[in-house]
Amino acid sequence: MNKKLYLLLLLCFLIASYKVNAQGKLIYKNESHDFGTIAEGTLASYEFLVKNVGDQPVIIANVQPSCGCTTPEWPKDPILPGKIAKIKAMYNSTGRPGPFNKSITITSNAETPSHVLYIKGEVGPKDLKTNYTEEQKLNSPRLAVGRTSYTFGKLEKGQKAIARFTIKNNGLKPLIIQGVRSACNCVSYKVSEPEIKAGQQAILELTYTPMLLKEQNEVVTVLSNDIVMPGLKLMLKAEVVESLASKNMLREGTQPSPFR
Known part of the structure; x- marks a missing residue:
């Protein structure tokens, strides 16, 4: 066999062999999370950290919860080798008193194409109150915030706007933001750190989507x-107006323009 042809075939074989063996691999910092006891009506949330330790990008095709009470969020872009991503699980406790134990199945093109994570906890009464000793209080995480209100100014009805608050853990144990609650059910949240260590700060983002007009608090x-x-109670303030785009359309007229 011609030497050049032999070397070419060998190179093709090595490349094909590498492609077969090269694959992304996901490892998870935690396999499960226990929310403990939460008050009914809480939208409990936790972010699972996942790292691609393989040598190829990993695409998460789907994240399927075991029930409609759990809403997942996951990265739609490929997770590159060596990079860390977050998979968020949100449990809606409204109307679901008692213990819960739910699974979340991740499907991807990783070496292990299917992986299951778990969340659990117990939903207590809406006005959940627990007696703690002074020692327990001293050892508790402590949530502190620099300001307690944010003013957006004018917002269009249905427009998404983000308010950012700097929060700090002044306690002795890691602080975990478990959810947010609002009468309008129009506020969601995101935290820059899933667990805020003692003495550390993080950014809390509140995404507000107003659906009522006039001044809102x-x-x-x-x-x-x-x-x-x-x-911890925070205040979001805005003057909500009709969509400016809708007003412009009405002003300009709604008569269709024929093709020419």
């Missing part, structure tokens, strides 16, 4: 594992 309760103050 939305009280948002931030729920955490701070046993001294498990519900």
Whole structure:
């Protein structure tokens, strides 16, 4: 056999062999999360950290919860080798008193194409109150915030707007933001750190989507594992107006223009 042809075939074989063996691989920092006891009506949330330790990008095709009470969020872009991503699981406790144990199945093109994560906890009464000793209070995480209100100014009805708050853990144990609650059910949240260590800061983002007109003052309760103050109240203020685009369309007229 011609030497050049032999070397070419060998190179093709090595490349094909590499492609067969090269694959992304996901490892998870935690396989499960226990929310503990939460008040009914809480939208409990936790972010699972996942890292691609393989040598090819990994695409998460789907994240399927075991019931409609759990809403997942996951990265739609490929997770590159060496990179870390977050898979968020949100449990809606409204109307679901008692213990819960739910699974979330991740499907991807990783070496292990299917992986299951778990969340659990117990839903207590809406006005959940627990007696703690002074020692337990001293050892608790403590949620602190620099300001307690945010003014957006004018917002269009249905427009999404983000308010950012700097929060700090002044306690001795890791602080976990477990959810937010608002009367309008129009506020969602995101935290820059899933667990805020003692003395550390993080950014809390509240995404507000107003659906009522005129001046709005939305009280948002931030729920955490701070046993001294498990519900920190923040205020979102805005003057909500009709969509400016809709007004412009009405002003310009709605008569269709024929093709020419």
